[in-house]
Amino acid sequence: MTTWSSPLQKLVSFEISATTQATPLAAMKFQNYLTGYSQLLWGNVSGSIGETSVIAILIGGLYLVIKKYADWRIVAGIFIGTILFSGILWEVNADQYANPLFHLLSGGFMLGSFFMATDMVGTPTTLRGRWLYGIGIGLLIILIRTYSGLPEGVMYAILLMNAVSPLIDRYTQPRQYGHNMASSK
Numbered sequence: 001m002t003t004w005s006s007p008l009q010k011l012v013s014f015e016i017s018a019t020t021q022a023t024p025l026a027a028m029k030f031q032n033y034l035t036g037y038s039q040l041l042w043g044n045v046s047g048s049i050g051e052t053s054v055i056a057i058l059i060g061g062l063y064l065v066i067k068k069y070a071d072w073r074i075v076a077g078i079f080i081g082t083i084l085f086s087g088i089l090w091e092v093n094a095d096q097y098a099n100p101l102f103h104l105l106s107g108g109f110m111l112g113s114f115f116m117a118t119d120m121v122g123t124p125t126t127l128r129g130r131w132l133y134g135i136g137i138g139l140l141i142i143l144i145r146t147y148s149g150l151p152e153g154v155m156y157a158i159l160l161m162n163a164v165s166p167l168i169d170r171y172t173q174p175r176q177y178g179h180n181m182a183s184s185k
Contacts, residue, residue, distance in 0.1 A: 061114025077134020
């Protein structure tokens with residue numbers, strides 16, 4: 001066994017404090033390995049800075065919702081869409097698909113749900129549209145995570161639903177009292 005040595009080694013000593021490894025979603029998708037929930041919850045996993053500690057993201061996200069900077073309907077819609085679609089897949093084949101809790105705690109789900117998807121510029125303006133927008137993001141997250149070549153799908157799901165947002169606004173506008181759509185054409 002050879003060791004690395006240099007003239008500076010006597011002056012500077014260091015220990016390895018971290019190693020690189022697959023993220024929990026990549027380990028689940030490509031190796032069929034599920035990371036423990038407590039590790040995901042506290043952030044004791046590999047991943048991008050800012051997306052690994054679910055507790056820290058929940059605290060910041062709930063602050064945004066309480067202060068009304070983020071609409072709770074969008075966040076709730078994302079949770080509902082993700083839980084429903086991943087729950088159906090998990091019920092069909094629990095050996096092949098991860099359970100809903102794993103999807104909620106892993107990857108950029110929490111970061112995307114609270115901080116990215118609720119950006120006021122790209123979201124629908126109607127309340128019903130915000131529900132559809134959130135549920136659509138949740139469904140697309142699971143669709144991309146499960147059936148694409150990528151382990152993560154939050155960013156792409158948000159971008160796709162941002163593109164559909166004007167269409168959602170168009171079809172979820174409340175009908176004006178006394179206004180007939182056929183006579184306005």
